[in-house]
Amino acid sequence: xxxxxxxxxxxxxxxxxxxxxxxxxxxxxxxxxxxxxxxxxxxxxxxxxxxxxxxxxxxxxxxxxxxxxxxxxxxxxxxxxxxxxxxxxxxxxxxxxxxxxxxxxxxxxxxxxxxxxxxxxxxxxxxxxxxxxxxxxxxxxxxxxxxxxxxxxxxxxxxxxxxxxxxxxxxxxxxxxxxxxxxxxxxxxxxxxxxxxxxxxxxxxxxxxxxxxxxxxxxxxxxxxxxxxxxxxxxxxxxxxxxxxxxxxxxxxxxxxxxxxxxxxxxxxxxxxxxxxxxxxxxxxxxxxxxxxxxxxxxxxxxxxxxxxxx
Numbered sequence: 001x002x003x004x005x006x007x008x009x010x011x012x013x014x015x016x017x018x019x020x021x022x023x024x025x026x027x028x029x030x031x032x033x034x035x036x037x038x039x040x041x042x043x044x045x046x047x048x049x050x051x052x053x054x055x056x057x058x059x060x061x062x063x064x065x066x067x068x069x070x071x072x073x074x075x076x077x078x079x080x081x082x083x084x085x086x087x088x089x090x091x092x093x094x095x096x097x098x099x100x101x102x103x104x105x106x107x108x109x110x111x112x113x114x115x116x117x118x119x120x121x122x123x124x125x126x127x128x129x130x131x132x133x134x135x136x137x138x139x140x141x142x143x144x145x146x147x148x149x150x151x152x153x154x155x156x157x158x159x160x161x162x163x164x165x166x167x168x169x170x171x172x173x174x175x176x177x178x179x180x181x182x183x184x185x186x187x188x189x190x191x192x193x194x195x196x197x198x199x200x201x202x203x204x205x206x207x208x209x210x211x212x213x214x215x216x217x218x219x220x221x222x223x224x225x226x227x228x229x230x231x232x233x234x235x236x237x238x239x240x241x242x243x244x245x246x247x248x249x250x251x252x253x254x255x256x257x258x259x260x261x262x263x264x265x266x267x268x269x270x271x272x273x274x275x276x277x278x279x280x281x282x283x284x285x286x287x288x289x290x291x292x293x294x295x296x297x298x299x300x301x302x303x304x305x306x307x308x309x310x311x
Contacts, residue, residue: 014135019045022153022155028053043063098110179304188241191238194238229303233255247307256301258301264278266285
């Protein structure tokens with residue numbers, strides 16, 4: 001349990017009876033304590049648990065995965081919820097599956113989510129119980145689950161998990177080998193080799209954006225990254241955009257000292273979290289589908305933002 005009363009466990013089940021057994025105490029304890037209790041996931045599983053608790057008004061039953069559209073959006077939503085509820089003395093409890101899916105890029109992003117959760121929500125009174133169905137969970141995902149949860153809940157009880165590994169090590173292993181996105185093989189629709197100001201970058205981006213994704217959110221996210229490069233990096237700051245009409249990749253490169261922490265912007269810059277740094281990148285991460293920070297060929301920071309119109 002972290003300094004803020006943080007808990008991140010995993011539950012294994014292979015039947016409806018086991019699903020009830022592994023989640024009953026987690027939900028019941030939350031209801032008894034007056035916590036914010038969220039139960040989400042496949043409709044069948046949520047209905048099984050809704051029936052178990054007789055549709056208790058103290059539980060938010062949420063069939064589906066709307067809360068989990070993209071990694072940092074989910075993290076930010078939990079951070080804001082915890083910030084609000086911690087002020088009133090309430091713990092946030094959430095139980096459901098992680099939407100790994102079959103697409104390799106999406107799968108890798110949600111694997112990073114599990115490795116980042118301790119850092120992102122550690123300062124808060126948050127309890128997470130990630131559910132893994134043993135009938136459908138692949139071996140690589142199960143290995144990742146065991147590497148990221150200190151306790152395992154089964155129908156037989158709770159056990160300490162000795163397969164947990166340090167998150168920084170896991171994140172290094174999960175980092176993409178090539179940070180370039182395939183869209184970068186297309187000619188850029190915008191390429192400014194020396195962006196002078198945030199304002200000029202915003203104007204240039206507005207001129208080329210059309211339709212989804214949301215132009216306002218896109219401009220805001222890119223502006224935060226550009227401003228960070230112009231303030232903390234060294235010029236020239238290159239700013240380029242590639243698109244296939246559905247997805248957009250924005251790459252911002254500076255010639256400064258680079259960023260030692262590729263996960264700057266995961267920590268919440270909210271009052272309840274003492275290390276309030278990276279506020280602009282925190283916002284940018286939530287407004288795009290993916291943000292990666294790597295070292296450029298010139299030694300500075302290279303930040304990529306991916307926007308998908310159909311997410």
